[in-house]
Amino acid sequence: MILKTLSLQNFMPYKGQTSLNFPTEKDRNVMLVYGDNMRGKTSLLNGIRWAFYGNALGRHSRPIPLLDLINKEAASEGDWSMEACITFEADGHNYELRRRAKRRPLVTTPSRSEDFEVLRALSKDGIPLGDHLIDAEINRYAPEQISRFFLFDGELLQEYESLLIDGSEQGKKIKDAIEQVLGVPTLIRGRDDAQTILKAAQKLQSVDLQRLGGFEIQAQKQKTLQAQIEALEEDVARLNGNLKRTKEERLVLEDFLEKTESVYQAKERLNAAQKLEQANSERQTALSIERLGLIKDAWRELIRPSITLKRNEIYAQHDALTGQLLDRNKIETKISQLREALKTDTCQTCGQALHQEQKDVASNELSALENELKNLSFDMTAMQRLSSQIQSLDKLLKPSEAARIEFIDRDLARLRIEQTKHDNEIESLTDLIKGQDTAEISRKRNLRDGLLKEETRIEEDIKKSQYAIDKDRNDLAIIGKALENNPQARAARSSKVVNISSALERVYTRSIDRLREDLKTKVESLASEAFKKLTTQVKYSGLRINSNYGLTILDEHNQEVTIRSAGAEQIVALSLIDGLAHAGRSPGPVVMDTPFGRLDPKHRANILTYLPSTAQQLVLFVHEGEVNKTTDMRQISQKIGCVYEIKEVNPRHSKIDRVTQ
Amino acid sequence: MTTTEPTSVGLSEKAHTLLSSMKEDGYISELTDGYKLAIGLALANGMTPGEVPAPKRTILAVSGLDPEQEIATAIRSLVDLGEGSVYRYAERLAEWGVMEMAARFKSGFLDVAALIKNPKR
Numbered sequence: 150m151i152l153k154t155l156s157l158q159n160f161m162p163y164k165g166q167t168s169l170n171f172p173t174e175k176d177r178n179v180m181l182v183y184g185d186n187m188r189g190k191t192s193l194l195n196g197i198r199w200a201f202y203g204n205a206l207g208r209h210s211r212p213i214p215l216l217d218l219i220n221k222e223a224a225s226e227g228d229w230s231m232e233a234c235i236t237f238e239a240d241g242h243n244y245e246l247r248r249r250a251k252r253r254p255l256v257t258t259p260s261r262s263e264d265f266e267v268l269r270a271l272s273k274d275g276i277p278l279g280d281h282l283i284d285a286e287i288n289r290y291a292p293e294q295i296s297r298f299f300l301f302d303g304e305l306l307q308e309y310e311s312l313l314i315d316g317s318e319q320g321k322k323i324k325d326a327i328e329q330v331l332g333v334p335t336l337i338r339g340r341d342d343a344q345t346i347l348k349a350a351q352k353l354q355s356v357d358l359q360r361l362g363g364f365e366i367q368a369q370k371q372k373t374l375q376a377q378i379e380a381l382e383e384d385v386a387r388l389n390g391n392l393k394r395t396k397e398e399r400l401v402l403e404d405f406l407e408k409t410e411s412v413y414q415a416k417e418r419l420n421a422a423q424k425l426e427q428a429n430s431e432r433q434t435a436l437s438i439e440r441l442g443l444i445k446d447a448w449r450e451l452i453r454p455s456i457t458l459k460r461n462e463i464y465a466q467h468d469a470l471t472g473q474l475l476d477r478n479k480i481e482t483k484i485s486q487l488r489e490a491l492k493t494d495t496c497q498t499c500g501q502a503l504h505q506e507q508k509d510v511a512s513n514e515l516s517a518l519e520n521e522l523k524n525l526s527f528d529m530t531a532m533q534r535l536s537s538q539i540q541s542l543d544k545l546l547k548p549s550e551a552a553r554i555e556f557i558d559r560d561l562a563r564l565r566i567e568q569t570k571h572d573n574e575i576e577s578l579t580d581l582i583k584g585q586d587t588a589e590i591s592r593k594r595n596l597r598d599g600l601l602k603e604e605t606r607i608e609e610d611i612k613k614s615q616y617a618i619d620k621d622r623n624d625l626a627i628i629g630k631a632l633e634n635n636p637q638a639r640a641a642r643s644s645k646v647v648n649i650s651s652a653l654e655r656v657y658t659r660s661i662d663r664l665r666e667d668l669k670t671k672v673e674s675l676a677s678e679a680f681k682k683l684t685t686q687v688k689y690s691g692l693r694i695n696s697n698y699g700l701t702i703l704d705e706h707n708q709e710v711t712i713r714s715a716g717a718e719q720i721v722a723l724s725l726i727d728g729l730a731h732a733g734r735s736p737g738p739v740v741m742d743t744p745f746g747r748l749d750p751k752h753r754a755n756i757l758t759y760l761p762s763t764a765q766q767l768v769l770f771v772h773e774g775e776v777n778k779t780t781d782m783r784q785i786s787q788k789i790g791c792v793y794e795i796k797e798v799n800p801r802h803s804k805i806d807r808v809t810q
Numbered sequence: 811m812t813t814t815e816p817t818s819v820g821l822s823e824k825a826h827t828l829l830s831s832m833k834e835d836g837y838i839s840e841l842t843d844g845y846k847l848a849i850g851l852a853l854a855n856g857m858t859p860g861e862v863p864a865p866k867r868t869i870l871a872v873s874g875l876d877p878e879q880e881i882a883t884a885i886r887s888l889v890d891l892g893e894g895s896v897y898r899y900a901e902r903l904a905e906w907g908v909m910e911m912a913a914r915f916k917s918g919f920l921d922v923a924a925l926i927k928n929p930k931r
Contacts, residue, residue: 437836441836441838441839442839444837444838444839444843444847444922445839445840445843447843447850447922447925447926448846448847448849448850448851449850450850450926451847451850451851451853451854451929452850452853452854452888454854455853455888456884456887459887459888541880541883541887542883542887544880544883545880545883545884545887551922551926552926554922555923555926555927558922558923
């Protein structure tokens with residue numbers, strides 16, 4: 150299949166008519182469309198997808214509602230029609246596929262996708278085909294199930310990394326999609342049909358065995374097991390339905406939460422800032438109260454130096470008076486001793502009798518001392534006054550904690566600065582979430598968490614039911630085996646049908662396993678070939694596929710390389726896609742949106758050299774950061790058929806200009 | 811001769827207004843605290859203040875301001891009052907101190923820690 154033209158009218162940012170011509174020359178089969186982010190590269194990819202299959206995909210491969218596909222500016226001007234038309238050539242025939250959406254009659258302003266009617270038309274060599282033939286014709290050349298391998302965006306490449314994670318939900322989805330491409334579901338459906346026939350036959354067999362007599366117990370057991378299996382299968386179907394609904398509901402919430410994540414984060418930060426602000430405020434209040442308490446005693450600190458000086462002065466006076474008192478006491482003691490010596494004529498020190506000469510000396514000394522004592526005055530009142538003053542001043546000088554005021558002031562200053570920061574943050578965050586229903590976001594978040602738990606619970610229930618089904622089936626098989634050995638039971642017609650359908654089911658089951666193994670080998674080989682062309686590490690020998698279709702790089706000794714860079718992941722994913730595209734269909738165009746995000750120039754060069762040689766057409770929607778207009782283009786200049794550039798007219802309107810003829 | 815001490819003390823209208831503002835602004839919890847702080851500041855500066863300008867407003871009871879006569883002791887220790895009343899002198903000190911505190915208000919903040927560190931201007 151070769152794409153020829155794409156025409157869009159009012160499709161996403163492409164207001165009015167927009168047309169592209171794909172390169173049709175075999176040797177110049179590369180088309181480059183440059184566009185900055187948010188200009189409409191993915192919209193072009195969606196234009197092709199919508200033309201073929203009537204759906205457009207947004208983030209996480211989720212469908213974009215029809216209402217959101219119509220150009221907003223055209224709609225605001227009253228033009229509610231949209232069209233995508235693609236022409237292509239396949240097996241020597243020329244096709245024109247046109248899909249158009251327009252406002253239903255009686256609807257003035259559409260507000261939901263149902264307000265539109267969608268019409269489609271496919272002509273083959275100019276002859277219109279009936280609507281019932283369109284899907285079959287499209288699926289001949291571009292089956293929708295495998296479209297993700299030839300119409301893909303950069304986001305998809307990242308999804309492929311999850312194939313290496315056992316049990317990941319995304320990995321399971323991609324594995325299903327891969328098996329869809331490879332045709333495995335056809336056999337799975339065959340096995341399911343064989344199981345249905347087997348079930349019906351086993352029912353008949355039970356009835357027959359009851360009629361034959363002697364097999365009542367086995368027949369009853371069979372019947373019970375069949376009823377149990379049916380009930381369990383109904384349970385599983387119901388649970389799968391619930392699981393699907395729960396997942397869908399959760400994904401809608403995830404979308405909403407993703408969009409409002411910044412608001413939620415802002416609200417969380419606001420709550421944290423408010424808590425900090427409150428704690429700060431409480432601390433300030435506590436410190437202020439403590440400070441006020443300390444100020445009560447601050448006057449003591451102010452006069453402490455003066456009072457200390459005064460106290461020292463009084464102490465000195467007090468000391469002087471004490472000295473006087475001591476001197477007086479000494480004289481009084483001496484007088485008392487002299488008087489006693491003169492009275493007893495005995496020395497008070499050695500106890501010997503005093504001679505007259507000694508008595509005279511003592512008498513003279515006594516007179517002199519008595520005179521000295523008379524002249525020594527002592528002010529006892531002053532002494533008491535000074536003692537009292539010292540006591541009062543000591544009371545004034547008792548230690549106070551007013552000096553702590555300085556530390557408190559420092560703390561308060563720091564807290565006020567912090568408070569200003571908190572206040573500013575609170576103000577800006579409040580502005581940020583103004584008008585947003587943060588309570589609703591929290592509610593939906595809780596709801597999402599609840600749904601996640603619900604999903605786990607349902608999955609557990611499904612596992613349990615599946616286990617019970619397997620056990621019952623096993624028990625049924627044991628009964629069947631026992632009956633096979635009994636000639637009478639074996640002779641019953643229904644038993645023969647059971648045997649045949651059971652054998653058929655086994656054949657299908659084994660075929661599924663074998664097909665999976667064969668396909669994996671094929672994909673592994675094709676992907677390895679592509680990988681060797683794409684990687685810049687010459688020592689890598691290829692890729693090894695796992696049960697999920699995840700690929701691991703092998704080194705020169707065929708050992709798995711456990712750590713790989715983001716760029717290597719992308720190369721591996723591209724290799725897998727290339728392998729799948731070749732294993733699942735005949736060669737055709739490959740349209741890639743922003744595929745080179747994490748790749749270095751050498752890898753880009755390898756891809757730009759390799760892909761044009763394996764795909765019939767290579768259409769790349771890129772921004773200048775991905776593919777350099779001079780250096781990268783040089784690699785494939787011979788291969789480039791045409792180059793377009795997306796230009797912004799305004800945020801709701803883009804246009805495409807052809808750069809090369 | 812024994813000096814008769816007043817039972818209440820006051821400030822000039824202006825000083826009273828300033829001290830009341832300090833209380834309203836939360837720098838002091840009671841007028842008494844500010845009054846004592848003002849006396850302490852004046853004593854620390856070794857001031858010999860003039861009379862309190864009229865009209866004077868009585869604002870505090872001496873028994874509430876100085877229940878244990880600590881202020882009186884401090885003033886008497888640092889100032890030779892002669893026969894003068896200690897609480898009348900206290901009033902004059904407080905008047906000066908309040909005006910000084912108002913003058914030292916730095917960007918509206920009564921920096922008590924700075925007053926303690928450097929009471930003298």
